[in-house]
Amino acid sequence: MSVEREPIGVIGTGYVGLVTAVGFAEAGSHVWCVDIDQAKIKRLRRGEVPIHEPGLQELLERNGERLDFSAELSGALENARLLFVAVGTPPTASGDADLSAVHEVVGAMPSSGEHALVMKSTVPCGTGASIKRILREERRAGFSYVSCPEFLKEGSAVADFLHPDRVVIGDDGDWAGDAVARLYEPFRAPLIRTDIASAEMIKLASNAFLATKISFINEIANVCEALGADVVEVARGMGLDVRIGPKFLHAGLGYGGSCFTKDVSALKLLAGNSGYHFQLLNAVIEVNELQKRRVVAKLQRHLGELASKRIALLGLAFKPNTDDMRGASSIVLAARLRAEGAEVRAYDPIAEQEARKLMPALQYASSAHEAVSGADAVVLVTEWPEFVQLDFSQVAAAMRGNVVIDGRNALNPQAVRAAGLIYEGVGRR
Secondary structure (H helix, E strand, C coil): CCCCEEEEEEECCCHHHHHHHHHHHHCCEEEEEECCCHHHHHHHHCCCCCCCCCCHHHHHHHCHHHEEEECCCHHHHHHCCEEEECCCCCECCCCCECCHHHHHHHHCCCCCCCCEEEECCCCCCCHHHHHHHHHHHCCCCCCEEEECCCCCCCCCHHHHHHCCCCEEEECCCCHHHHHHHHHHHHHCCCEEEECHHHHHHHHHHHHHHHHHHHHHHHHHHHHHHHHCCCHHHHHHHHHCCCCCCCCCCCCCCCCCCHHHHHHHHHHHHHHHHCCCCCHHHHHHHHHHHHHHHHHHHHHHHHHCCCCCCEEEEECCCCCCCCCCCCCCHHHHHHHHHHHCCCEEEEECCCCHHHHHHHCCCCEECCCHHHHHCCCCEEEECCCCHHHHCCCHHHHHHHCCCCEEEECCCCCCHHHHHHCCCEEECCCCC
């Protein structure tokens, strides 16, 4: 994918924006990247990736000549018709998406009949209609609008961009939708051309369904614990049904990250604001929150009162291969353990710097061995490969106690028990 192609602009250089920029640069486009964070722009100009995402650094280095980084919009406006918007839309206190950054981008656009905003940021259904109304009222109706939601998974975002399972384009049937479709032609993915509102809903509905699947298997895991079944075997049997499939049937501490947490709440509120009570999503959210707290009950069952007990947390990021702490189960778990009077020591190979911003009072270890030394119990929170490959005879020798809670069902129960430790997973016999 090295043919020279139409240049584009990307506004916002976070996970979505930066992956989108380097991905299109890999496909041959010159990409004009814009971000208000001057420090981030300086790092990117030096060839430094400010986030941990496998493969991103290599793509940035390989396509440096096609990438321009600036804090000003002028370069993108002068050189590109398509302006991909990838700014943050974090949840507000009410759970709605905060669209202030999106509206700042819209407000900065000039009157033009030659440009289009291509929305990559996850926004509520109806946002496109609202933006188009604003543009009309401010006599900028010539500015085209396209909804092109992203479906990237942190930890595999580069591969997901280069090999998408589908591309969704919502537009008004004008030149902009056609231009975006041509940009994605080299990726040879199934293309869904639809209206703007449906494209926006596809993104929210997809994430809500996956979150529902996770909460469902966690509920099954809790029932398995009560009845003596093994959720790993149950999920294996369920996943062979082509109507269900094996993905997202992994019981654990619940879903995290920015997307699922934000999008499920946003869809629930969007439905509520429209007069519909989305009962299923209320249950999905409740199950997910309770799942994180069940670990505390398991520790109390083995250790009694947790006051003065030392608990080691292995992993802090919401999933492996990322340093993202947004919505991480470790935040709730550490807070609950500390509230019970436990001494909490944690180790994560990548996410410590981000974790310290959210949990400055937590004790941080420099290695897994240091984290488990003297611990009464160990909890696997993030299934980093180095934790799965631990020698548990060494872990047992370093610990003061003997309890291992496998919060991701990622460890080998036989190996843990062979080391003389008590193993407890999620929904396992």
